[in-house]
Amino acid sequence: MKKLLIIGVLSLLITPLAQAQFGIKGGLNVAELTGRDGESTSYRPFYHVGAFYEANLFGPLSIQPEVQYSVAGGNLKSAFTNYDSKLHYLTVPVLAKLTLGPVFVEAGPQFGVLLSANQSGTMQVGFTADGKPAYGNESRPATSEFKRNDFSVVGGVGLKLGGSLSLGGRLVAGLNDINDAKNLSGINDPRLQNRVFQVYAALQFGKK
Incomplete structure (x- = not known):
């Protein structure tokens, strides 16, 4: 009985992999x-x-785990500052995918680990002799100003073209606060989050 149970569990794990389509995207x-x-x-x-x-999994429903090197960030501007932040992430989306003919929709969570970050532009660089903030143009590492982990939800649509090529678009909406700066002179908002629109092409290999 125990052997039959082990064989059944292994078959459940192996069958989806045998039908998997591996691919690359960017x-x-x-x-x-x-x-x-x-x-x-x-x-x-x-x-x-x-x-x-x-x-x-069954019928038109599948599961699609991914591993990505993804760059996020953006521009922040105030009366005194105007700078870009560039955040390098290793991300792991795990998406449920529903395919109807050539069209598919996908949604699920995404987990991200910050690899590095840098900032460049006009920002606070220190303080004057009388204790007031001093601003200037600078390019600097900023990994310590952001939290290492990011959690997002992903939703998107796409189109399978002839052969193994598909095109798609997604919205990646960050849910957690990624701001970890310790001293920002009163502008430290606890809701600093990532928001990314993605447009991609993918090549798949293997038979479904």
């Missing part, structure tokens, strides 16, 4: 950081590349 990120109080935000173009597999 495309454009148009990213923004939701602004702190007193600062306006704007989008900046970045990119993402990665690999995935699509494993069929």
Whole structure:
């Protein structure tokens, strides 16, 4: 009985993998950081590349885990500052995918780990002799100003073209606060979050 149970569990695990379509993908990120109080935000173009597999569950429904190198960030601007933040992430989306003919929709969570970050532009660089903030143009590492973990929800649509090529678009909406700056002279808003629009092309290999 125990052997039959083990065989049954293994078959459930192996069958989806046997029907999986492995693939590679890459495309454009148009990213923004939701602004702190007193600062306006704007989008900046970045990119993402990665690999995935699509494993069929039943009928038109499949699951698609991915691993991506993805760059996010954006521009933050106030009366005294105007600078870009560039955040390099390793992201792992795990998406449910519904395919109807050539069209598919996908949604699920995404987990991200910050690899590095940098900032460049006009920002606070220190204090004057009388204790007032001093501003200047600078490019500097900023990994310590952001939390290492990011959790997002992902939703998107796409189109399967002839052969193994597909095109798609997604919205990646960050849910948690990623701001970890310790001293920002009163502009430390606890709701600094990622928001990324992705447009991508994907190539899949294997039979479904």
